[in-house]
Every structure is written in C-alpha cells, then in structure tokens.
Amino acid sequence: MKKFFTTLSNIWKIEDLRVRITNTLLFLLIYRVGSFIRLPGVSDAIASKGKAEGLLGLLNMFAGGSFSRVSIFALGVMPYISASIVMQLLGIAVPYFAKMQKEGESGRNKINQWTRYLTILITVVQAAAYLKSQVTPDEMLLANPLFTIMNTFVLTAGTLFVMWLGEKITDKGIGNGISLIIMVGIIAQLPGAFVAEFQNRTTGSGGLITFIVELVALIGVVMFTILIVQGTRKIAVQYAKRIVGNKQYGGVRQYIPLKVNAAGVMPIIFAQALMFIPATLQSFFPNASSNGILIMLANPNSWLHNLLFALLIIVFTYFYTAITVNAKQMAEDMKRNSGFIPGVKPGDATTSYIDDVISKITLPGSIFLAIIAIIPALVSLVGVNTLFARFFGGTSLIILVGVVLDTLQQIESHLLMRHYDGLMKTGRITGRTSIPAAAGTTPTAI
Structure with a gap:
C-alpha cells in the first residue's frame, strides 16, 4: 500500500503528467454529462420505449447508456470507428489508398480527412435509422419530418463532438482518446450490472x-x-x-x-x-x-x-x-x-x-x-443476468483490458523517463494489442 501511495505522489509531482491526467478526466466528464442530455422533442415516455437488446445492447454499452437514453451522444464514436475500419480495409485492397498511406505525413492527413468525411456520411445514415427504430412516431411532434431532420443534425454534431473530444484527449491528455471514451462508456454500465446481479442472487436463487x-x-x-x-x-x-x-x-x-x-x-x-x-x-x-x-x-x-x-x-x-x-x-x-x-x-x-x-x-x-x-x-x-454477463468476455472485456494496459503503460513511461520507479515492483507494463485505425489516426481499441 505504501508503494501505491508513493507512486501516486510521484505522478502528482510530474507537472506534465499531472496536467495530462487532469485534462483527460475533464474531457471524459464532459462526455459523461453530455450522454445524459436528451434529444430535443423527446419526452420521458418516448425515451423509455427505446430498445437496447442483442447487438443494440452491445452498442448501448459502448455508448455508456446514451443509446437507450436517446441522448445527443447516442451514436458515440461508433460511426468514426466504422469509418476507420473501412479506410483501413481500403488501404489494403485499393492501390490509390495504399499509395496514399506511403506518402508520409501528407498522405496520412489526406486519409484522416477522408475518414472524417466518411464518418459524417455514416453518422447521417445511422442517425436516421436510429430515430426510426428507437423513437416511435406516436405523437404529433414525432410525425413532423422536421423532427427527424433536426435530430439527425443533432446526432451527427454529437458524434463529431465526441470524436473531437477523443482527439483532444490524445493530444492534451494521457492514453488514446477514442479508446478511453469507449472504455468509460463500458465502465459506466458496470455498477448497474453489479447491483442488479447482487440483488438477483441475494433475493432470488x-x-x-x-x-x-x-x-x-x-x-x-x-x-x-x-x-x-x-x-x-x-x-x-x-x-x-x-x-x-x-x-x-x-x-x-x-x-x-x-x-x-x-x-x-x-x-x-x-x-x-x-x-x-x-x-x-x-x-x-x-x-x-x-x-x-x-x-x-x-x-x-x-x-x-x-x-x-x-x-x-x-x-x-x-x-x-x-x-x-x-x-x-x-x-x-x-x-x-x-x-x-x-x-x-x-x-x-x-x-x-x-x-x-x-x-x-x-x-x-x-x-x-x-x-x-x-x-x-x-x-x-x-443464471447470470445479461448485462453482468457481458463483462465476462466478448468485445467489452477485451477493450477494457487493452485500454487500461495501454494507459498504464503510458503513465509508466512518463515515470521512468523522469527516473521514478514504475507502477510495478518487478517487470514493466507493456502496451496492448492495438487495432490500427485509418492512417493518420491513432490506434483504436475496437
């Protein structure tokens, strides 16, 4: 325990590391607050009809519950992740993009721009589909086409803002911003799953x-x-x-x-x-x-x-x-x-x-x-409830493990560079297996 508090003290002594960790926590707090802001025109009754089962339940976990809450950040960074994967596959299959990847910094910047344009396109399509599937047009307001158009813009802007937060975390904070945003969304579901399983076992079988x-x-x-x-x-x-x-x-x-x-x-x-x-x-x-x-x-x-x-x-x-x-x-x-x-x-x-x-x-x-x-x-x-069972494996657990190891490795690098002891008494923390996104972007954990 003494070693743990000594390490925390060393982290706080390093000004650059202290500022980066503070910036990261601040950006993540902004993301979590935004995930509770509901789309304009959506009442509590309508939001409660949202479904998050099966694959949609997994997406809801990645979005930190924003998906089922019909939040402005409902789509999270998943459109950006999809665009990054598409650009990565295009870099392998299409010679034009493969050549662009080898052009150094200018090529990476071009592919980065392509990724952002593709993110907007994917977000618009997913936003329209999301509004149709999650919000039932039972009220006069929802029957108005302006509602769909307006909230499609809001969801697109929300995704772009989350993507911007991720880039700011990478530049001004510690760790990979996009990965940390996904990780925080997953961890946000853990307390509710933990309590639900505890109640299920103590009051039931x-x-x-x-x-x-x-x-x-x-x-x-x-x-x-x-x-x-x-x-x-x-x-x-x-x-x-x-x-x-x-x-x-x-x-x-x-x-x-x-x-x-x-x-x-x-x-x-x-x-x-x-x-x-x-x-x-x-x-x-x-x-x-x-x-x-x-x-x-x-x-x-x-x-x-x-x-x-x-x-x-x-x-x-x-x-x-x-x-x-x-x-x-x-x-x-x-x-x-x-x-x-x-x-x-x-x-x-x-x-x-x-x-x-x-x-x-x-x-x-x-x-x-x-x-x-x-x-x-x-x-x-x-008999384990579905939400708690998702933490026993699958995509969510691999992302959690990978992002935590990657972030701890970066913190340890800052400590070792300034001649402090690392986070572990023996051995060193090594980075995770990152999945590279499109060229010009940082690796993501998806």
Whole structure:
C-alpha cells in the first residue's frame, strides 16, 4: 500500500503528467454529462420505449447508456470507428489508398480527412435509422419530418463532438482518446450490472456465496484475457556490424515481438456482424420464424449459435492477421537494415519462416479468443443476468483490458523517463494489442 501511495505522489509531482491526467478526466466528464442530455422533442415516455437488446445492447454499452437514453451522444464514436475500419480495409485492397498511406505525413492527413468525411456520411445514415427504430412516431411532434431532420443534425454534431473530444484527449491528455471514451462508456454500465446481479442472487436463487463465486470467476477471466492480449512470440534478429568512422553500429541481437492475438478484437466484431443476419431475417420474413435452425442461430444462448460464432472468430482471426501482418514486408525491412534471423537465409526463406511462426501462434490465439467471446453466453445459462454477463468476455472485456494496459503503460513511461520507479515492483507494463485505425489516426481499441 505504501508503494501505491508513493507512486501516486510521484505522478502528482510530474507537472506534465499531472496536467495530462487532469485534462483527460475533464474531457471524459464532459462526455459523461453530455450522454445524459436528451434529444430535443423527446419526452420521458418516448425515451423509455427505446430498445437496447442483442447487438443494440452491445452498442448501448459502448455508448455508456446514451443509446437507450436517446441522448445527443447516442451514436458515440461508433460511426468514426466504422469509418476507420473501412479506410483501413481500403488501404489494403485499393492501390490509390495504399499509395496514399506511403506518402508520409501528407498522405496520412489526406486519409484522416477522408475518414472524417466518411464518418459524417455514416453518422447521417445511422442517425436516421436510429430515430426510426428507437423513437416511435406516436405523437404529433414525432410525425413532423422536421423532427427527424433536426435530430439527425443533432446526432451527427454529437458524434463529431465526441470524436473531437477523443482527439483532444490524445493530444492534451494521457492514453488514446477514442479508446478511453469507449472504455468509460463500458465502465459506466458496470455498477448497474453489479447491483442488479447482487440483488438477483441475494433475493432470488444462489445466494451470496454464488455471487462471490461469480466475482472470483470474473477475476479469473480478466487474468486469462490479459494473458491473451499480452502474449507474444519473440523472434531473435541479429544485425551485422558496421564501422562508421570511429563508431561501431549493429552487431547486437534484437527481437521481433509477434502477438499471439495480432488481430485484436476485430474477428469478434466481424463475426458478430454476420451472426446478426439470422435475427434480421426473422424480422423481415416472419414466416421463416418457424424454421428451427433459424431460431437457434438467432438465439445467442443456443449451442448452434455459439458453435458457429466460435468458428467464424477463428476464421476471421486468420483472415485479419493475414492482411495486417505482412511477413514479406518484415523480411524486406530486416534485409534492408542488414538484419537476419540466425539459421535462416535472408529473403524468401525469412518470409516463409516468419509466416510459419505467425500461422502456428495464430491457431491457439484464435481458439482462446473464441473461448473469451462465448463465455458471456455460457455464464448466462447458469443464471447470470445479461448485462453482468457481458463483462465476462466478448468485445467489452477485451477493450477494457487493452485500454487500461495501454494507459498504464503510458503513465509508466512518463515515470521512468523522469527516473521514478514504475507502477510495478518487478517487470514493466507493456502496451496492448492495438487495432490500427485509418492512417493518420491513432490506434483504436475496437
């Protein structure tokens, strides 16, 4: 405990770090206050009709409850995240954007602008769909087209303002702004889920002992997730000696850290998008709702849904790792800098070696990721309420673990740079597995 208070004292002594943490907390407070400001023209009765189940429940968690409250920040940063992913995929598939990514600072600025324009377009479409699905036109005010037009502008402005807050946190605060905003939204749901589960166990079945067992299990799942997020396979790289003047360069052994889960949370997001199709088909084709297989696929707690969900995550993990980790580029960069892997010839042999290592570590990484993704469904079967079950795994838990580790690593870097002890007595905190957004933007945790 003494070590903890000493560390807090050291953090407060560093003026730059103190200002950055204060700025971060202030910006996050602005975001949380805004999440309770309701859209103009929406009464309590209308807002209470909002639905946040299934995939919408996950989006509501990312938005800190703003989605179900029909807030001006209801869409949060998700349109920006979607635009960033689209731009990232375009940079891989379209030569024009791939060339732009290699143009240095000017290219990154261009792609950043493209991302913002695409964010506005996505936000307008999602805002119109959100108003139609969350706010039922029962009153005369809602039947007026001006209501939809006005609140579409408000929701778009809200998303752009949240995006601006995220950029300000990154520039003036500590950690990745967009990731922290998502993390705060998720954490905001934890107290309510905790209280609901406590009441469910103490007044219903299970009792206090069962609730304590659930907390211990949650801690175990968090530790397991940290292992997956932090797990790396190091490849030794030897650099040749070079004598320049009176100085010697190279001749040292370094390591290329390859993440066990290089794809991060993206495979879960892609798989969830596909698993949402059966529920959509049921809503559009009521006659097909009698199909037993379709019913099972649409039920997130069924064994068929979770089996297919896990298989899709494994497939998407391999797919996303293949397009984000370029073994050939790594081998070329190594050769250009006079580096080589001991016992492996430079060139194609090095590419094959790195690709083989990536393939071997991706399999256990994808299986572990699939297990984490289906844990919420498994704990729901034993009586855990849906909101609390979401913290046992899936996208929300991986984001929480990743963002916390990344922020702590940045704080520790500030401490070590000024010759203070780090946050841990032994070892050092390493950053998370970030999912890079579009070029020109900082990595995000989605």
